[in-house]
Structure formats: structure tokens, C-alpha cells
Amino acid sequence: MRLLVTGGAGFIGSNFVHHVVAHTDHHVTVLDALTYAGNRASLAGLPADRVSFVHGNITDAELVDDLFGQADAVVHYAAESHNDNSLADPRPFLDTNVIGTYTLLEAARRHDIRLHHISTDEVYGDLELDDPQRFTDTTPYNPSSPYSSTKAASDLLVRAWVRSFGVRATLSNCSNNYGPYQHVEKFIPRQITNVIRSIRPKLYGAGLNVRDWIHADDHSSAVLAILERGRLGETYLIGADGEKDNKTVVELILTLMGQDADAYDHVSDRAGHDLRYAIDSTKLRDELGWTPQYGDFEAGLAATIDWYRNNEAWWAPAKDATEAFYAKRGH
Numbered sequence: 576m577r578l579l580v581t582g583g584a585g586f587i588g589s590n591f592v593h594h595v596v597a598h599t600d601h602h603v604t605v606l607d608a609l610t611y612a613g614n615r616a617s618l619a620g621l622p623a624d625r626v627s628f629v630h631g632n633i634t635d636a637e638l639v640d641d642l643f644g645q646a647d648a649v650v651h652y653a654a655e656s657h658n659d660n661s662l663a664d665p666r667p668f669l670d671t672n673v674i675g676t677y678t679l680l681e682a683a684r685r686h687d688i689r690l691h692h693i694s695t696d697e698v699y700g701d702l703e704l705d706d707p708q709r710f711t712d713t714t715p716y717n718p719s720s721p722y723s724s725t726k727a728a729s730d731l732l733v734r735a736w737v738r739s740f741g742v743r744a745t746l747s748n749c750s751n752n753y754g755p756y757q758h759v760e761k762f763i764p765r766q767i768t769n770v771i772r773s774i775r776p777k778l779y780g781a782g783l784n785v786r787d788w789i790h791a792d793d794h795s796s797a798v799l800a801i802l803e804r805g806r807l808g809e810t811y812l813i814g815a816d817g818e819k820d821n822k823t824v825v826e827l828i829l830t831l832m833g834q835d836a837d838a839y840d841h842v843s844d845r846a847g848h849d850l851r852y853a854i855d856s857t858k859l860r861d862e863l864g865w866t867p868q869y870g871d872f873e874a875g876l877a878a879t880i881d882w883y884r885n886n887e888a889w890w891a892p893a894k895d896a897t898e899a900f901y902a903k904r905g906h
């Protein structure tokens with residue numbers, strides 16, 4: 576199969592490309608605009624006869640049309656992905672997440688091509704800490720931030736194009752990913768690289784917010800299962816039962832890196848900060864037989880810490896600008 580992967584130079588997209596090369600015979604064409612979040616080095620070392628790279632924007636209808644004409648299926652990761660950026664400047668989120676997804680849907684319709692749309696659990700809003708319920712594919716949409724509202728909009732466009740035009744699409748909403756190649760603006764890599772740089776980790780507010788962590792490689796195996804065996808028009812939630820509060824995660828990073836567990840600072844909270852996400856992935860597991868491989872969060876985190884220690888050349892160019900952005904916002 577010839578796969579077109581949008582956003583394949585980003586964190587989760589590049590992990591997916593590595594996964595596809597390792598576990599299938601598919602050929603991958605990456606379409607990526609190389610925004611601040613895209614990095615060609617995340618695809619280094621992959622065989623040239625399996626992966627090709629196109630530098631371009633998903634809002635470029637002519638380019639997208641051309642690439643859809645050469646592919647058998649499309650996996651759509653490209654997005655503006657960071658909540659704090661969406662609070663500082665929402666516009667690029669509308670352009671890429673909404674207009675970009677619309678552009679792909681129109682091309683999918685013209686070419687009758689199979690499309691898998693990648694989304695997030697944040698479209699469902701947040702849960703109370705003691706709520707026994709977790710998100711399922713019937714949970715009502717209730718996004719909080721400019722980021723999550725544009726992802727919700729993109730999901731609804733996909734569903735409308737399935738129903739109105741018969742586009743052959745599936746959707747997935749995944750919880751928080753961790754692993755190699757994640758930008759240093761995100762929580763886990765920010766704290767790991769802070770410790771490497773002798774900067775104290777920064778916890779928003781009291782740090783009681785809960786995220787449901789999954790390794791990016793487990794996200795990739797789930798997407799491949801949906802692409803190959805998922806029912807058209809369906810939404811699958813992807814999660815690995817990894818709920819942890821932020822304070823626990825920071826303390827674990829510090830301990831694994833040989834520091835005192837309390838050697839971090841509390842900083843100002845994020846506006847509108849979602850309290851808790853939690854995924855019920857029963858549908859994915861029962862229908863498609865998917866199971867996560869990285870059951871041990873502490874082991875996965877230790878491997879991720881090693882990766883950042885061994886790949887400073889990959890993340891160092893982005894570190895100072897990221898910390899300057901946070902300093903300006905009191906984070």
C-alpha cells in the first residue's frame with residue numbers, strides 16, 4: 576500500500592512512520608510543512624526506498640490533490656497541537672486544523688480515497704477527579720481550548736463528509752502521548768530537558784490535573800489496526816489505562832534522573848486548564864484485538880529520559896526559544 580502521512584515530521588507522525596517501516600511493507604510519503612514543530616531529523620535513518628518526503632502545506636489544494644492521486648490511503652496527523660500556543664495565538668489552529676482538514680476531505684472525496692483522521696480526547700472536555708466514567712465514542716463533544724475546539728471542528732467535518740459524500744474515513748481520539756521525538760514545549764520533554772539543563776521543572780498550578788498517558792508506539796499500532804480493519808465511518812478511542820496526575824509524573828522524572836522528588840517549582844496555571852482526561856478503549860480492544868505493549872509507564876518514561884539524554888542535538892535548537900515563550904507567560 577502507498578500511504579500518504581500528513582504531519583509525518585512531527586512527534587506522533589514520525590513515530591508512526593518508524594512503526595510502519597518496521598512492521599509493514601507499505602511505502603510512506605510524508606507531507607509536512609515543517610512548522611516550528613516539524614523536524615526532518617525525526618525521519619533520519621529510514622530507508623529512502625520506503626519513505627519519501629514532500630515539503631508542503633495541507634491547505635495547498637493543488638498539491639494535496641496531486642498527492643492523493645498517487646496514494647492508496649491517507650493518515651492525517653498534521654495539526655497545530657499545543658494548547659498553550661493556541662491560547663497565545665489561535666489563528667494558525669483554525670488554518671491548519673480546520674481549513675487543512677477540509678482541504679484533505681475535498682481531495683478524499685474527489686479521489687474516493689481511504690482516509691484516517693487523527694484526533695484527541697480533548698474534544699470531550701474534562702472529567703472530575705472522582706468521576707467513575709471515562710470517555711467513549713458516544714461522549715458529547717465539549718472542548719475547552721482554541722486547540723481542542725479546532726480539533727473538534729475537524730472531527731465534525733470528517734463525520735459530515737462521511738455521511739453527506741460517502742468519504743471512506745475513520746477517526747481516532749487518543750489520550751496524551753509520550754516517547755521519543757516529542758517537542759520540548761510539551762510537559763514530559765520540557766521537564767526532562769529542564770533537568771538536563773539544571774532548570775527546575777515547572778508544574779502548572781497545584782499539579783493535580785490528570786492525563787491518561789500512552790506511549791506513541793502504542794498509538795501507532797492502534798492507528799495501523801484501524802486503518803487495516805476499522806469499520807468505515809466509525810470513531811475509535813485509543814488509550815492505555817495510564818492515568819497519572821502531573822505532580823506524580825514530575826516527581827517520577829526527578830527521581831528517575833537522580834534528583835530530589837520535590838526539586839520543582841509551581842508556576843501560574845494554564846487558562847481554562849482541563850482537569851482530567853480518561854479513555855475507555857474497550858471498543859478498539861474488543862473489535863480489533865488491539866492491546867498496548869508499553870504497560871509499564873515507569874519503564875517507558877525511563878527509556879524516554881535516556882532518549883533525550885542521548886539526543887541533545889535533536890532538541891537543543893528549540894529549547895531556548897521554548898523557555899523564553901513560557902517565561903513571558905509566567906509558566
Ligand code: NAD
Binds near residue numbers: 758
Ligand atoms: P506535533 O506538533 O509534534 O506535529 C505536527 C506536525 O504537523 C509537524 O511536523 C508540523 O510541521 C506539521 N504541520 C503543522 N501544520 C501543517 C500544515 N498546515 N501542513 C502540513 N504540515 C503541518 O503534533 P503531535 O503531538 O505529533 O500531534 C499529531 C496529531 O496527533 C495531531 O493531530 C494531534 O491533534 C493529535 N494528538 C496528539 C496527542 C499528543 O499527546 N501529542 C494526543 C492525541 C492526539
Ligand code: TDX
Binds near residue numbers: 657659697760765
Ligand atoms: O510545563 C508544563 N507544566 C505543566 O504542568 C507544561 C508544558 C504542561 N503542564 C501540564 C498541563 C497539562 O495538564 O501538563 C499537562 C500536559 O500538558 P501538555 O503536554 O501541554 O499536554 P495537554 O495540554 O494535555 O495536550 C496534549 O495531549 C492531548 C497534547 O499536547 C495535545 O496535542 C493532545 O491532543
